[in-house]
Amino acid sequence: MKNVLLIIKKEFNRFFKDKRMVLMIFLPGVLIFCLYTLIGTVMENVSPTIPDDYMPSAYFYRLPDDFNDMSDLFKPQEYDSLEDAKSAVTSGDLDIVVEFPADFMDKYGSITPPDVKIYYNSSNETSFAGYSLATAVLSYLNAFTINSSADTFDLVDADEQATSILAMLIPMLMFSLLASSCISVAPEAIAGEKERGTMATMLITPVKRIEIVLGKIISLSCYAILSGLVSFLGVILALPKLSGGLVNLGAFSYGAGTYFMLFGLIISIVLLMISAFSVLSTLAKSVKEASAYIGPLMLVIILLGMASMFFTNPSVGLYAIPFIGSGIAMSAVLSMTASVVGVLLAILANLVLAALMVVLMGFMFKKENIMLKK
Amino acid sequence: MEEILKVDGLTKSFKQPKKLFKKAEGPHNVTAVDNLSFIAFKGEIFGLLGPNGAGKTTTLRMLATLIKPDSGNAFVDGKSIVSDEDAVRRKIGFLTSELKLEDAFTPDYLFDFFSGLYGIEKSVVQSRKFSLFQKFGIDAFKYQKYGNLSTGMKQKVALVVSIAHDPDFIIFDEPTNGLDVLTARVVTDFLQELRADGKTIILSTHIFSLVEKLCDRVGIIIGGKLAAIDTLANLTKDKSLEDTFFDLYEGVTGEKI
Numbered sequence A: 001m002k003n004v005l006l007i008i009k010k011e012f013n014r015f016f017k018d019k020r021m022v023l024m025i026f027l028p029g030v031l032i033f034c035l036y037t038l039i040g041t042v043m044e045n046v047s048p049t050i051p052d053d054y055m056p057s058a059y060f061y062r063l064p065d066d067f068n069d070m071s072d073l074f075k076p077q078e079y080d081s082l083e084d085a086k087s088a089v090t091s092g093d094l095d096i097v098v099e100f101p102a103d104f105m106d107k108y109g110s111i112t113p114p115d116v117k118i119y120y121n122s123s124n125e126t127s128f129a130g131y132s133l134a135t136a137v138l139s140y141l142n143a144f145t146i147n148s149s150a151d152t153f154d155l156v157d158a159d160e161q162a163t164s165i166l167a168m169l170i171p172m173l174m175f176s177l178l179a180s181s182c183i184s185v186a187p188e189a190i191a192g193e194k195e196r197g198t199m200a201t202m203l204i205t206p207v208k209r210i211e212i213v214l215g216k217i218i219s220l221s222c223y224a225i226l227s228g229l230v231s232f233l234g235v236i237l238a239l240p241k242l243s244g245g246l247v248n249l250g251a252f253s254y255g256a257g258t259y260f261m262l263f264g265l266i267i268s269i270v271l272l273m274i275s276a277f278s279v280l281s282t283l284a285k286s287v288k289e290a291s292a293y294i295g296p297l298m299l300v301i302i303l304l305g306m307a308s309m310f311f312t313n314p315s316v317g318l319y320a321i322p323f324i325g326s327g328i329a330m331s332a333v334l335s336m337t338a339s340v341v342g343v344l345l346a347i348l349a350n351l352v353l354a355a356l357m358v359v360l361m362g363f364m365f366k367k368e369n370i371m372l373k374k
Numbered sequence B: 001m002e003e004i005l006k007v008d009g010l011t012k013s014f015k016q017p018k019k020l021f022k023k024a025e026g027p028h029n030v031t032a033v034d035n036l037s038f039i040a041f042k043g044e045i046f047g048l049l050g051p052n053g054a055g056k057t058t059t060l061r062m063l064a065t066l067i068k069p070d071s072g073n074a075f076v077d078g079k080s081i082v083s084d085e086d087a088v089r090r091k092i093g094f095l096t097s098e099l100k101l102e103d104a105f106t107p108d109y110l111f112d113f114f115s116g117l118y119g120i121e122k123s124v125v126q127s128r129k130f131s132l133f134q135k136f137g138i139d140a141f142k143y144q145k146y147g148n149l150s151t152g153m154k155q156k157v158a159l160v161v162s163i164a165h166d167p168d169f170i171i172f173d174e175p176t177n178g179l180d181v182l183t184a185r186v187v188t189d190f191l192q193e194l195r196a197d198g199k200t201i202i203l204s205t206h207i208f209s210l211v212e213k214l215c216d217r218v219g220i221i222i223g224g225k226l227a228a229i230d231t232l233a234n235l236t237k238d239k240s241l242e243d244t245f246f247d248l249y250e251g252v253t254g255e256k257i
Ligand SMILES: Nc1ncnc2c1ncn2[C@@H]1O[C@H](COP(=O)(O)OP(=O)(O)OP(=O)(O)O)[C@@H](O)[C@H]1O
Pocket: A374, B014, B015, B016, B030, B031, B032, B050, B051, B052, B053, B054, B055, B056, B057, B058, B059, B206
């Protein structure tokens, strides 16, 4: 373990002595911030924004008397049936439907709290505003759950879903950002050391091969995570501007849970990417060869991230598929529709796969025809 | 005399890349070291003398556990290079041009890093670093990047780093290759000093004068096989080392030189 730390420290030393590598931590984040802000500014001029004094329209179904105050915050609407109201949400005539269960008051505050259902339309900006407002007001009470059943609450028309494309683009974007920071370090640190003959110097010391592998993977992942987080920060900081123009994302008020899940996802994705790239870098004789191996893999990863967009109603099993699952999980987290089990499954799948690759590398590091290939 | 290295039938062959052999005839394997056996004693400088491609470097790489023999074994102070690699690695220091140090770091840092990998206590590292850096004149450039040093400076740093953990058994491949006379002298003097301290040194070279100057015993290796092994005194009794070598070479290869 002490040797792992020594190697991690050495790698950090190398990263932070190199101006180019330090720059690479910040560059993608800054670029993404500028790009998003630009897109946001452009979009702002073409799409209308919600006026400050806008009052969302709502249909309350079985609204308990104690909650009558709530209707002051909304423009209450009347419909003949719950179904009529829902189709009004889909068509955009109505912002939200709030459905209280019949036994709401009986279960209120009990061990099996009642579940309030809020239907909205993610393609409709004002519907989103209404959804956030209702969620905020109701969750303040903390005595019941909101939208915890498996129903679909987003009543968006399939065609209109295109407008929520941003939530789906983010996984692909994050994937490319993370992959590009991984690719900027992994070949250099492993194939580069082999090529320059510095790996062999370490191989004649009594350090365990797996310790070298762990030291490399951990330090490289830290670098990539740091760079990934800076990129992510760029995205977050640009969001208010962006959401002014494009709908949806800005309307959410993300809680700590969302950030926590995102963070977990990012770390596990980076570990998986770094391990996969490291395996290829171990096989390669030179940095050039490693980059040639990793290029296609990176493309596949980004395509898988893109593919994750097409699973609108993913079953939990899909979350375990490498990269597709993480992509699904990430957009689900960002649109606040994620199931915690799914996200945990995606994280676990990434970690297990990364661990397998570390073990594989441990074996590869013992093979002279891999490590000393000329 | 105490036996510290026992080499027992070491054999190693390399596959040649298929491309090279598409048209050419002959074996696809090159046997670099062929059933090599010898013994080295504690406190001596043992020289492996041989022409280019004789298998000297390959032998030393096997002894240093960098590569594994196809068959045979060797024991460093009783520890097998095949089955007890970690124990062997702790006992030896290996210096060859194949092993490089990272350009981005300073000699000072490199010394600390490698000492750390051997688990040496910090205070011991500092005092050893101090005396070795002084002996080799590394102090003057110990905070410069390794990549910016001259070949000779690099060689000195590599030498010092390879013995940072104070090994009793030192393996040097072509110790004076690429060095000017001054630096070569520093290195050969140091090797003699190490011997005086009771360390065992195995070195490979094709330079007769180096063998004559340093070695107690010599193994002459030709085509991967041991052609002769004896004390330097015995090998140079009747004729010069060079003549002994050429006679052996003729005997083994049938080529007249
Ligand atoms: N990694 C390798 N792959 C293929 N062939 C190799 C490899 N290493 C050595 N050889 C071959 O093994 C033979 C012995 O090489 P080696 O480097 O041991 O010779 P040497 O005695 O050190 O020569 P020199 O004095 O030139 O350094 C040569 O024919 C060489 O081509």
